[in-house]
Amino acid sequence: MRIKVSDFCKIVSANYLGGETELLFSHVSIDSRSLQNNDQTLFFALSGANHDAHHFIPDLIQKGVRNFVLTQKPAENVNGISYFVVSNALEAFQKYAAFYRAQFDFPVLGITGSRGKTVVKEWLNFLINPDYNVIKSPKSYNSQVGVPLSVLGMDHKHNFGIFEAGISTVKEMEILEKIIQPTIGILTSIGADHNEGFLNLTEKISEKVRLFDHVGKIILEEDPAVLCYIKDRNKVFSWSFSNPNADVFFSKTAKGKLHIIGKKASFEVEIPFEDSIALSNIATCITTLLCLKYSSEIIAARISKLYRVEMRLQVKNGIHHCTLIDDSYSSDFQSLKIALDFLEKHKTHSVKTIILSDIFQSGLPEVELYRQVSTLLEANKVNRIIGIGASISKHLKGLKNFYGFWSTDAFLRKFSAEDFQNETILVKGARGFQFQKICSLLEEKTHETVLEIDLNAIRHNLNFYRSKLKSTTKIMVMVKAFGYGNGSLEIAKLLAHDKIDYLGVAFADEGIALRKAGIQLPIIVMNPEASAFSAMIAYELEPEIYSIKELKTFLNLAQEKNAYQYPIHIKLDTGMRRLGFDAKDLPELIGILQPTNIVEVKTIFSHLSSSDMAEYRDFTLKQIGDFVSQSNLLLEALEINPIRHILNTSGIYNFPEHQMDMVRLGIGLYGVGNDVVETAQLENVSTLKTIILQIKTISAGESVGYARKFRSSGVTKIAVIPIGYADGIPRAWGNEKGYVYIKECKATIIGSICMDMMMVDVTEIDCYEGDEVIIFGKEIPVTVLAAQLGTIPYEIMTGVSQRVKRIFYQE
Ligand SMILES: *Cc1c(COP(=O)(O)O)cnc(C)c1O
Secondary structure, X not given: OEEEHHHHHHHHOOEEEOOOOEEEOOEEEOOXXXXXXXXXXXXXXXXXXXXXXXXXXXXXXXXXXXXXEXXXXXXXXXXXXXXXXXXXXXXXXXXHHHHHHOOOOOOEEEEEOOOOHHHHHHHHHHHHOOOOOEXXXXXXXXOOOHHXXXXXXXXXXXXXXXXXXXXXXXXXXXXXXXXXXXXXXXEOOOOOOOOOOOOOHHHHHHHHHHHHOOOOEEEEEXXXXXXOOOOOHHHEEEEEOOOOOOOEEEEEEEOOEEEEEOOOOEEEEEOOOOOHHHHHHHHHHHHHHXXXXXXXXXXXXXXXXXXXXXXXXXXXXXXXXXXXXXXXXXXXXXXXXXXXXXXXXXXXXOXXXXXXXXXXXXXXXXXXXXXXXXXXXXXXXOOEEEEEOHHHHHHHOOOOOEEEEOOHHHHHHHOOHHHOOOOEEEEEOOHHHOOHHHHHHHEOOOOOOEEEEEHHHHHHHHHHHHOOOOOOOEEEEEOHHHHHOOOHHHHHHHHHOOOOOEXXXXXXXXXXXXHHOOOOOOEEEOOOOHHXXXXXXXXXXXXXXXXXXXXXXXXXXXXXOOOOOEEEEEEEOOOOOOOOEOHHHHHHHHHXXXXXXXXXXXXXXXXXXXXXXXXXXXXXXXXXXHHHHHHHHHHHHXXXXXEEEOOOHHHHHHOHHHOOOEEEEOHHHHOOOOOHHHHHOOOOOEEEEEEOOEEEEEOOOOEEOHHHOEEOOOOEEEEEEOOOHHHOOOHHHOOOOOEEEEOOEEEEEEOOOOOOOEEEEOOOOOOOOOOEEEEEOOOOOHHHHHHHOOOOHHHHHHHOOOOOEEEEEOO
């Protein structure tokens, strides 16, 4: 983009500080961690309650970024930097996106609704992709920030846009409408979720349909309760399963078949899914295709090939200690860049391999395309490139680390598992290449139960607690017990990008594992055992010191190793009655520390026993008061100025005024607050899920499971699911106490829970073998489960056994 500075100032309402007359940039960024072409980047410094990008500006200037849109210019002057000062950087970002969007005049679909937006978007993209160069919002980028980001991906090679818009309160849709400027609108469904931001359903619907203020056509279900909000009935192109007056009328004629009566044609299609949610999404897609004048033959052919939307970059455990990044459903140049970036952030080994198919839809001539691909692969220091497909084999064969195959089958014939060891492998290919076959060979074999961890949610939660803190307060993140069951390594890697100050683990081996994986953040070991001191020093792990005896042992060892000012952390017991020095120990402690410079007191801390309990507020305040006075004693006697910290998650929430120099964040990061209000502001991090292995119908009077604990009173449909107490499901949940979620319905656990399996009642649920089963996650928060079953979320989360495969993802 080349634009006059004065014009740009008008678009975003900015005051210009700088010496240029023209603004020239090829990238717009709001994220300091993922820059490309730094000196060609225009950076918008967004600041929200949770995060302030202004902190990163000096860093960005160092990295070569020269143009900034921000609300406050940094104090220090640097030559050659342009600042566009605005009153609200998000608004400026949105205005620029709207301006940018207006440069293109191809058709744009704008999708909104409570449910199904992302699926409909991905499916429509798949359905029309053979005929258009589609630009669509990545994943579910549908927010006030996500929408402008998506729109800024538009390019002259595109000729069709599909964007989703999600809102959580009034006035937001008006803004998104201006940015997306849709020519056709799609409403997926109006559900009860996200009602909090609206007075009532009326307000929610009237707000959502504002996306359609300027469209030529609106596609939605024929539903009087919604249609009454549409101003111009002539624009409506509706579908229905119950009302034959709709523009497109659907009926299910047989298993796997859908009959369609449109204004011009009636025909039948085969459908790959038939649960009610999929059906309405399929109806939305078919109606859209009819609106775009697709023939019934093409519609039928393409609908039968719809797939589950699992497009995200999935991180999986691979064979021979490899890490696998599965991106086997897409291959275009833009997504290759994203995937390589992702690979760099998530690699767990120094060796990077990519398995890449031919690339489509670049709009570039082949020679130029593959020249850019090889530059990109080289810049990303990919160690081994396995290319599959005729074009990639032809154009990249000159690279020294390139291995070409004409087809996926040719690769599979030559495949040897021994060729893949201790490396991170990105598998990225267009759908037609069926790279899922490659992934299934490279993936470590386990049963179907997985714990999915949403890394974006972790980042959101971190920022939520950060917003409660002063910008100078340091953060220690507790990743003990395998990151509360979620995987400490991946979380530590994520956090290393997010400017936290310390990691906390319980035992030395947890810290050693982090070091071996390349984590460089300072790490405190909370329960160090004397036998591990030597290894701790070797791996630069910092001990919590809680007793005189422990201190003496550590000092002896540190001296042997010629340590000088080795960082230690003094723990005071102010009422928890667990580890820590009592007040009476302090004179002796001072006596030992005063003369030595073998160790240095980096921090002093204590732990609150009841920071989550309002009824013990006085007790907590007394703990805090005692901590302040006892630590003051140490500060004065030793003439030191260490970091002081006492708050855990609920402490941050309930006692932010006592944040001191650092806080220790644990459970909140993983999505669990100590009450509903707090939890509602967090995002769910982990989802424990499995699948239905077998369904059977039993007759009245039959029993189910060991010891015949369940007796059916009538014909009962049961599902067997492969998760049991060895996976961490407490046996106490069996015999109709607990339940799981299948197709958004509760299925009660019947009979006793077995070691590797359990049975649930699905009599009322339209479900099939292979369908997903959720044990806990967004639908059943772990807090609710814990409350019902008389335990705490910590126990359920850390109890998920290590044999359950962890899958990490982020958008
Ligand atoms: C586990 C732990 C924390 C974190 O507690 P949460 O309640 O999970 O936030 C903080 N400090 C110490 C010493 C801990 O052991």
